[in-house]
Amino acid sequence: MKRFFIGALAFVGALSVLFVVGLVGLMVLASASKPSVPSNLVLELDLENPLPENSAGDSLAGAFGEEPATVRDVVDALEKAGSDARVKALVVRIGQTGTPAATQEIRDAVKAFRAKGKKTVAYSDTFGELGNSTLSYYLASAFDEIYIQPSGDLNITGLAFELPFARDAFAKLGVTPQYSARYEYKNAVNSFTEQDFTAPHREATERFTQSLFEQMVRGIAEERGLTEDVVRGLIDKAPLMASEALEGKLVTGLRYRDEVMGELKAQAGDGARFLYVEKYLERAGRPHVVGDTIALVYGVGEVARGKNRSNPLSGGQGMGAESVAAALRKATEDSRVKAIILRVDSPGGSYVASDTIRREVQRAKEAGKPVIATMGGYAASGGYYVAMEADRIVAQPGTLTGSIGVYAGKFVTADLWHKLGVNFDTVSVGKNAEMYGSDAVFTPEQQARLDATLDRIYEDFTTRAAAGRKLPLEKLQSLAKGRVWTGEDALANGLVDALGGYPKALELAKEAAKLPADARVNVQVYPRKKPASAVLSELLGQRGENSEDDAVTVSALSPWGGLVAGLRQVYAVGAKLGLVEGHRGELYAPMPEASW
Structure with missing residues (x-):
């Protein structure tokens, strides 16, 4: 029996060794068979959805499929491709671009790619079908050429920020928001405590809205060879039909996707292939990995x-x-x-x-x-x-x-529970033990401490x-x-x-x-x-x-x-x-x- 167990353990050990050797062999084989970068290619990027800033380190998404490209992924890929002779051009389908800052990050990367002699093309079936596409078009304006379908529109209608104010709704429910802030521009809780913009809140919002708008108008004008006044006029006229966008020199032409892709492939030359930006980065590797x-x-x-x-x-x-x-x-x-x-x-x-x-x-x-x-x-x-x-x-x-x-405070919900027939009874020790409880407003002493x-x-x-x-x-x-x-x-x-x-x-x-x-x-x-x-x-x-x-x-x-x-x-x-x-x-x- 002892020999049997020793033999069994030896057999299991041998299998383990073979498994490890086989696994290493498979890894080497997989590495050797890793797809290479084509010798003649056009990079392709789909921006139908906003790019995340970063892929969460705790995500299991990688176990269920590929994680989406991040802002840095695109920036790195375009920097790498800018100096890669195999890459002839970049074509991007533009949909939602995320925040203005994320849009500018990608925009800068596209302009740097162009500066190295690479062609860039943006296309969309429509810029904002019954929706605002000013930010999306702002990104597109950084490309050499911009195309939309003949049936598309250009809804560059400007910028708007909307914030709900629910003070009266909370009052009807019997909920009292009791918050304090430092100072008048700290509007984190205005949605709860106000029914409209306060003067400082409106002032700050109007200023950063105007600043963002000026940046976009300036960027579009510079890249499309138009004056800022002309761009503002086109925005005020929008939404624009495709023919109007072409007449206003906001787009290069009216084409369908197959026409755009076909011409790019022909321009790239024999054997040209399309490759998504994230796949290119995976195969070519990131810049800045040595030193x-x-x-x-x-x-x-x-x-x-x-x-x-x-x-x-x-x-x-x-x-x-x-x-x-x-x-x-x-x-x-x-x-x-x-x-x-x-x-x-x-x-x-x-x-x-x-x-x-x-x-x-x-x-x-x-x-x-x-x-x-x-x-x-x-x-x-x-x-x-x-x-x-x-x-x-x-x-x-x-x-x-x-x-x-800074701000801090609480919601007082005593009236709400009273309307619902619910009573909370508490036993506490300590004068301020219930300070942050939702059953009563702050006492003067508690408010002073806050x-x-x-x-x-x-x-x-x-x-x-x-x-x-x-x-x-x-x-x-x-x-x-x-x-x-x-x-x-x-x-x-x-x-x-x-x-x-x-x-x-x-x-x-x-x-x-x-x-x-x-x-x-x-x-x-x-x-x-x-x-x-x-x-x-x-x-x-x-x-x-x-x-x-x-x-x-x-x-x-x-x-x-x-x-x-x-x-x-x-x-x-x-x-x-x-x-x-x-x-x-x-x-x-x-x-x-x-x-x-």
Whole structure:
């Protein structure tokens, strides 16, 4: 019997060895058979849906299919392709482009690609069928040629921001929003406490709307060889029929997709093939993979304590202070890292969580690691807080940033429950044990304590921002008060240092690290993204060895995409009304519904 067991174990061991050898062989074979980049190709990009800022590190999407290309993926692919002789042109189907800042990031990448002698073509069956397409067309204007179907339209009708105000609705329900803010421009809770724009709220919204509009008009005019007055006139006339868009020199021609693709293929020459941008990046590899290391750390979504997270209903991500702080620590402690780029795309959130991340930025600088912050679509309130002490801050002209301010409070629901016949009875010890309970308004003493907390946070925020931006406190406070600025206005006011995106941040990171401008560098994302197997292990309750592991809290992403998409629509309605997560952070700047 003993021999039998020994023999069985030997047999199992031999099988294990053969399995490992076979697995290694398959990996080598797979590597050897990896598709190559065609010798003559046209890059293709589908922008029917907005690009995400970053692919969540806790996502199981990779286990159920390919993850969508991100903003950085497209920027990197076009930079790589610009110097690749095999790539003859770029063709992009344009639909929804995301935020103005994300649009400008892609727009800049397209213009840099063109500057290297590559042809670019944008097409769409229609720009905004019965909907606003001003932002989408703004992106298209950066291309050499723009085509739409003869049956299409060009709905460049301008910009609009819409925000619901529900004070009266809450009153009818018996709900009293009791919130305080610092100061008059901090409009995070105006949807609950007001029935219309306040004067400061309207002033700030009108200014950043006008700033964004001016940027788009200027960009369209420059690229299409028109005056700004002509562009404004065409916008005021829109929606435009295809023939009117052609007459106004806003499009190059009226063609169907097959005609556009056929001509591009013919121009590229014999054997030309089309290849999606994300596939090209996968095969050709990213730029910036050799040389001194520059760390890239993402801070995406609402700032909260704990680890990064994703929400399958909203489709959004959360910036977990624990995860981002750990990534910054690892980058700081890695002797190979010469500088850190912190990519922020966030409307804000928790004050404490924001301060946790800010502290690690400070510690990185103290350790001799320069930190360059680059802002995506939003870097407001807590999103600005985490970036304000970076050595340099880069924003797109259309980034919504600032909102240096704070709010806090609660909903009082006693009348609602009374109408429903529900009574809450409480036993408590401590004079303020029920301070944040929803059954009663703040007492004068409790309101005084809340006000003291808000004053302390606002003083801390403005003092640190003034020091980080090297501005007199009085000057910084005049720009604060909770006001949101575009990146273009933020630059003029000293709240950011430069306009641009990833390439500009990399340029400044090299400069801060005292590397030559043409130095080759390896841009490494921290933390490294985990494979689906590791994510699955975490879902099953397994944790890393210590708190410095790259583990994140995960939300299982169902492969039933249709169901999730439907639930997201319901979730979005609830989010607007404040009935689901959101609006919880003290440093938060909700962005109004945009029509662009």
